[in-house]
Amino acid sequence: MTLERIKPHLPWITLLALVLIVGAADSNFLRPQNLISMTADIMPLFIMALGMTFAIYIGGIDLSAQSVANMTTVIATVTLPTLGIGAALVCIAAGLIFGAISGYITTKLLVPSFVSTLAVGGVAYSSAQYLSGQRALYMDAGLRDSSFGWMVGKTAGIPHEILVGLVLLLAMLFLQSRTTFGRALKAVGAGELAAVASGLNVTRIKVIAFALSGMLAAIAGLLFSVKLSGGSPTLANGFLLPAIVAVLVGGTPLTGGVGGVVNTLIGTLIVAVIRSSMLYFEIDATMQQMVFGIILIVAIAATIDRSKLRVVK
Amino acid sequence: MYQLNKVDKKFPGVHALKAVDFTIGRGEIVGLVGENGAGKSTLMKVIYGAYQPDGGTVTIDGKTVRFQNPRQAMDHGIGMVFQEQSLITNLTVMENIFLGFEKQFVRFGVVDWKAMAEAARKQLAKVKLDIDPGMITAKLSFAQRQLVELAKVLTLEERVEGDLVILLDEPTSVLAREEVELLFKLVRELTSRASFIFVSHRMDEVLELSDRIYVMKDGEVVDVVDQAAANIDSIQHKMVGRDVDKEYYREQRQGAYDPDRVLVSFDGVTVPGRYEDISFDLHPGEVLCLVGTEGSGREAILRTIFGLEKPAEGSVRIKGQEITRFNARQSVELGVGYVPRERKVEGIVGGMNVYENMTLSQMGNYSSAGVLRIAEEKALAQKWIDRLAIKTPSVFKDCGGLSGGNQQKVVLAKWRSGGSDIILLDHPTRGLDIGAKEDVYDMVREMCDAGAGIILVADTLEEAIGLSHTIHVVKDGKTQKVFHGSPGNKPSLFDLVHYMT
Numbered sequence: 001m002t003l004e005r006i007k008p009h010l011p012w013i014t015l016l017a018l019v020l021i022v023g024a025a026d027s028n029f030l031r032p033q034n035l036i037s038m039t040a041d042i043m044p045l046f047i048m049a050l051g052m053t054f055a056i057y058i059g060g061i062d063l064s065a066q067s068v069a070n071m072t073t074v075i076a077t078v079t080l081p082t083l084g085i086g087a088a089l090v091c092i093a094a095g096l097i098f099g100a101i102s103g104y105i106t107t108k109l110l111v112p113s114f115v116s117t118l119a120v121g122g123v124a125y126s127s128a129q130y131l132s133g134q135r136a137l138y139m140d141a142g143l144r145d146s147s148f149g150w151m152v153g154k155t156a157g158i159p160h161e162i163l164v165g166l167v168l169l170l171a172m173l174f175l176q177s178r179t180t181f182g183r184a185l186k187a188v189g190a191g192e193l194a195a196v197a198s199g200l201n202v203t204r205i206k207v208i209a210f211a212l213s214g215m216l217a218a219i220a221g222l223l224f225s226v227k228l229s230g231g232s233p234t235l236a237n238g239f240l241l242p243a244i245v246a247v248l249v250g251g252t253p254l255t256g257g258v259g260g261v262v263n264t265l266i267g268t269l270i271v272a273v274i275r276s277s278m279l280y281f282e283i284d285a286t287m288q289q290m291v292f293g294i295i296l297i298v299a300i301a302a303t304i305d306r307s308k309l310r311v312v313k
Numbered sequence: 314m315y316q317l318n319k320v321d322k323k324f325p326g327v328h329a330l331k332a333v334d335f336t337i338g339r340g341e342i343v344g345l346v347g348e349n350g351a352g353k354s355t356l357m358k359v360i361y362g363a364y365q366p367d368g369g370t371v372t373i374d375g376k377t378v379r380f381q382n383p384r385q386a387m388d389h390g391i392g393m394v395f396q397e398q399s400l401i402t403n404l405t406v407m408e409n410i411f412l413g414f415e416k417q418f419v420r421f422g423v424v425d426w427k428a429m430a431e432a433a434r435k436q437l438a439k440v441k442l443d444i445d446p447g448m449i450t451a452k453l454s455f456a457q458r459q460l461v462e463l464a465k466v467l468t469l470e471e472r473v474e475g476d477l478v479i480l481l482d483e484p485t486s487v488l489a490r491e492e493v494e495l496l497f498k499l500v501r502e503l504t505s506r507a508s509f510i511f512v513s514h515r516m517d518e519v520l521e522l523s524d525r526i527y528v529m530k531d532g533e534v535v536d537v538v539d540q541a542a543a544n545i546d547s548i549q550h551k552m553v554g555r556d557v558d559k560e561y562y563r564e565q566r567q568g569a570y571d572p573d574r575v576l577v578s579f580d581g582v583t584v585p586g587r588y589e590d591i592s593f594d595l596h597p598g599e600v601l602c603l604v605g606t607e608g609s610g611r612e613a614i615l616r617t618i619f620g621l622e623k624p625a626e627g628s629v630r631i632k633g634q635e636i637t638r639f640n641a642r643q644s645v646e647l648g649v650g651y652v653p654r655e656r657k658v659e660g661i662v663g664g665m666n667v668y669e670n671m672t673l674s675q676m677g678n679y680s681s682a683g684v685l686r687i688a689e690e691k692a693l694a695q696k697w698i699d700r701l702a703i704k705t706p707s708v709f710k711d712c713g714g715l716s717g718g719n720q721q722k723v724v725l726a727k728w729r730s731g732g733s734d735i736i737l738l739d740h741p742t743r744g745l746d747i748g749a750k751e752d753v754y755d756m757v758r759e760m761c762d763a764g765a766g767i768i769l770v771a772d773t774l775e776e777a778i779g780l781s782h783t784i785h786v787v788k789d790g791k792t793q794k795v796f797h798g799s800p801g802n803k804p805s806l807f808d809l810v811h812y813m814t
């Protein structure tokens with residue numbers, strides 16, 4: 001069996017191996033209770049990574065995801081008292097708009113996505129600061145529970161965050177594999193020039209991909225803010241790097257065209273296992289970003305399709 | 314003495330070189346001919362170190378060598394003069410000549426420009442080019458640039474010990490006849506300094522210049538002939554593997570087109586910098602061929618019809634509808650199908666399977682409210698796999714792994730299955746083997762019989778003549794001449810070349 005044939009299976013093999021290694025080091029890790037709560041804790045990150053998958057799948061990236069999520073924690077907290085559950089719609093709309101703007105800048109003004117999304121992220125971050133008056137805000141417990149209590153409850157021992165993540169995963173999986181948009185997305189990721197030569201509206205497809213990324217980042221922010229019962233312009237800091245890592249180690253390379261949302265689920269779980277293993281192995285929390293930075297570099301180097309790159313700048 | 318012994322090279326789906334033996338002695342000029350896809354460029358890339366052979370050995374004066382990259386080949390005296398000129402046009406002539414080898418002129422960390430100019434002058438003298446080495450390369454004519462490239466390769470003479478082998482890839486394609494003669498004279502004189510491998514499509518030139526000629530077909534050397542024994546007909550015969558006759562281009566199946574209906578109409582259309590004042594009508598059942606050299610504007614005309622290039626002047630009508638907003642979506646809806654030259658990059662999407670590729674341009678027909686009806690897509694793909702005899706294990710096969718001919722069939726099936734009846738073919742047979750080419754010719758005739766109109770940019774002039782009803786010769790973006798041809802009454806190669814250059 002050659003490396004090329006093993007490659008698509010590497011993500012879940014890695015996940016399984018990691019679980020077994022950490023489990024061998026500390027058998028408490030394998031307790032269902034622990035695995036479930038680990039999965040529930042990672043859900044906001046997973047939802048952000050789910051969106052990031054679309055941006056990376058077309059060969060771009062969305063560096064604004066974390067700032068958009070930060071912004072929606074503030075929006076959710078600020079609008080909750082007046083709008084109730086309607087706050088969710090405002091968050092989703094804000095995410096869609098910011099993502100679509102990134103997509104527009106990337107496709108129409110031909111600014112590479114790592115710059116356009118960085119800039120849009122700056123705007124989102126700054127909006128969050130303005131809206132919050134640069135303070136950490138708190139949700140009223142009663143209001144939160146009446147509007148969004150369903151997001152963080154438990155049914156039969158399963159935290160609802162997991163169900164939210166699962167529903168979004170299935171929706172995105174359907175979008176990816178059964179719709180014309182998903183097919184077009186695949187064509188743009190795997191062979192953009194051929195997509196153009198088949199008469200597809202590549203610009204529109206890319207804008208939608210970035211809009212989806214923004215929307216899911218916003219939902220991630222909403223869920224996180226409900227979970228922590230508050231919002232602040234820095235609440236979701238530390239999400240961006242692991243979200244990108246989750247997509248890449250899941251098997252969607254930076255050059256796009258292969259992988260997808262299921263891969264990102266596996267990638268996110270790998271991130272979750274690495275994160276909790278750091279607790280078990282008593283690695284200082286401040287070193288987390290360092291670890292993810294290193295994993296990111298290794299993951300990119302291992303998965304990138306060099307035949308698609310002519311010149312690296 | 315440079316030698317290849319039983320050199321083999323494989324790519325996914327293609328056996329590009331099959332046990333090729335090749336020898337070139339000191340001061341010899343060796344010609345290399347073969348159709349597109351016969352393996353010439355692969356062989357050249359092996360020789361100058363861009364590809365590493367999978368089997369066999371390369372020896373220089375009996376010693377085995379293995380080049381990891383062109384630089385190592387250069388260190389052994391092997392240089393390449395590229396077809397698509399490799400000079401960097403915003404650098405000076407001398408900077409180009411010594412690009413990557415400036416070190417010899419560096420004194421205390423700075424370049425001694427005077428010394429470089431002096432050395433460059435010496436190199437230019439070898440090719441009898443009397444220009445200022447400090448000149449910006451963009452100001453030179455194409456013929457002069459070609460000589461600068463040659464001068465650049467000749468710097469190897471001072472740098473390496475032993476004999477030089479210089480590859481000339483289509484060096485005459487952009488030259489006028491007098492310039493060609495000057496180049497040939499020069500090459501003959503330079504045989505005291507180097508041996509040459511000469512690759513060209515122009516058979517007469519190969520015969521004129523070469524001492525020996527290697528004839529390639531389907532990755533093999535099928536014959537080696539001495540100049541004295543060579544004749545064009547027998548070489549062409551060996552290249553193609555049979556007589557190039559009318560049968561080959563399916564001329565007997567060329568029917569009359571319908572002159573009363575017009576599919577595409579160009580009236581005085583201009584895209585600045587690409588082409589000017591182009592007018593023609595394409596009728597159902599017609600093959601209209603655009604003939605011209607590289608960059609003459611042929612591709613830009615195709616791109617305009619497909620909606621990718623917006624003209625500044627003139628009127629474009631597709632099936633009577635005046636086109637004002639140019640985009641590919643609209644052209645596809647009007648029945649235009651585009652078979653691009655870069656099959657692997659623009660034609661098919663590698664990584665997507667057969668049915669996904671076939672419905673890519675017509676997903677609307679296979680979906681309800683944006684949700685794909687995948688079962689119908691598979692049925693469509695299976696139908697066209699049978700109809701065009703596409704060799705694939707199943708509809709799930711990644712198109713990137715199919716052979717070139719089958720990829721081209723998938724691209725054609727994509728358009729035909731969607732009902733496109735204005736087919737733009739850009740080098741549709743490039744890189745295909747003979748059998749696959751014939752399949753494409755068959756399909757061209759079938760599409761015409763079914764009432765489609767075809768605009769063709771052919772791979773060779775023979776192909777253009779053989780297939781077309783109408784030929785527009787384009788030079789520098791302007792129509793020079795229009796030929797009409799019916800079976801048995803076609804313009805000759807000479808007629809076309811006369812207007813092309």
